[in-house]
Amino acid sequence: MRIEVIMPQMGESVAEGTIIKWHKQPGDAIEKDEIMLEISTDKVDSEIPSSHEGKLAEITVEEGETVEVGTTIAYIETEKDAEIESSGDGEDAKAEAAEETKEASPASENGEPIETKGRSGKDFYSPLVRSIAAKENVSQSELESIEGTGIGGRVRKQDLLAYLESRGAKPSGQPAKRTEPIKYSGPMEGVDVVEMDNMRKSIARHMRSSLDTSAHVYSVSEVDMTRIVKYREEHKAEFRNNEGFKLTYTPFIADATVRALLDFPRVNASVDMDKGEILEKRFVNLGMAVAIEDGLIVPVIKNADERSFLGLARETYRLANKARDEELNPDDVQGGTFTITNPGIFGNLYGLPIINQPQLGILGVGAIQKRPVVINDAIAIRSMMYLTLSYDHRVLDGAIGGQFLQRIVQYLEEFDGEGIL
Secondary structure, three states: OEEEEEOOOOOOOOOEEEEEEEOOOOOOEEOOOOEEEEEEOOOOEEEEEOOOOEEEEEEOOOOOOEEEOOOEEEEEEOHHHHHHHHHOOHHHHHHHHHHHHHHHOOEOOOOOEOOOOOOOOOOOOOHHHHHHHHHOOOOHHHHHHOOOOOHHHOOOHHHHHHHHHHOOOEOOOEOOOOOOOOOOOOOOOOOOOOOOOHHHHHHHHHHHHHHHHOOEEEEEEEEEOHHHHHHHHHHHHHHHHHHOOOOOOHHHHHHHHHHHHHHOOOOOEEEEOOOOEEEEOOOOOEEEOEEEOOEEEOOEEOOHHHOOHHHHHHHHHHHHHHHHOOOOOHHHHOOOOEEEEOHHHHOOOOOOOOOOOOOOEEEEEOOOEEEEEEEOOEEEEEEEEEEEEEEEOOOOOHHHHHHHHHHHHHHHHOOOOOOOO
16 A cells, blocks of 8 residues: 655644655655654654554655645555555556656656656656746756755755756746856855754744734833842742752743733734634633744743643743753644743843734743832832733734733732742
């Protein structure tokens, strides 16, 4: 039996994935549940196991290519398939397979079919490569002459486009404007070319998509953190002895934010514009942005509204460590209803973050700094912090955004420490 391997759905809002690495190549034996490939989405990188035992018969999506969820990316051949092939007439089977290949292969403009297999060392040309070759009138012999940079010397899209440029063709089927080969002299002096990795590409797509989707508007508030700073200083040694990790300001902010979200459920929602519906959530799944070496990732504290202060502190610490150790699984980064990000950890006073789709808001936390402020007509030195709220103006107006942000300020400034430790 020939089994399709499809790009899996790695999350409710994930529409596509990128192949990072194939751990198996065509012809390799593979056990059920053995790691077959690695994929990257805008949520997380994941290892994908094989669903069947057999051998990897064909790869149809190469490393570095991005395809939609549900796309066939490979085929696995099981023992059942081998038995069927061996029981039939060999010559008839070959003729039938050749005819099927001919019918399935796209043809170039001169009518010459672009075959699915190339010269020695190449197992196939991907559908995308074959489609471009047909559109640009690249013959089979030309295709075979291109040096490929893919697995086993396979020709990738980039290889074909570079070939078209060098021969003076313009990709897209339009007439070529160049008659002389392009000479590549490399980057300018003093310029280093750094290739974007999959995580950076995913972040770029996700952030651009968010700006294209949501009508971003921003509010900024100032909060007096003096009580919390004093409490933390007095209890941090006790906390570390009891819990085994540092007491940071994050659980204080997370606790206040969760309480405010319960007060303003409209902020803890998403929107379906096609149906004209606002989906208010009766639970809080709090996303906590974590800076890692290659970018930014947002693990989610599930049912944060059911957790105590200590519960939030422990889960924040656990997920942050998993993120930095690259051990997050898809479930750890899915289902968020609201997000907190902390540009203040780098000393920034505040930031205006981009909304994490499909959520309606994201809270930005600034650095805590001692500043002179006026209290009851007197000047005092207080530990002050800016909070920023980016929210979706399609659903949330300034009134609710401002009230929600001020409610967080209220909870932080009225902190009394009772029942925390």
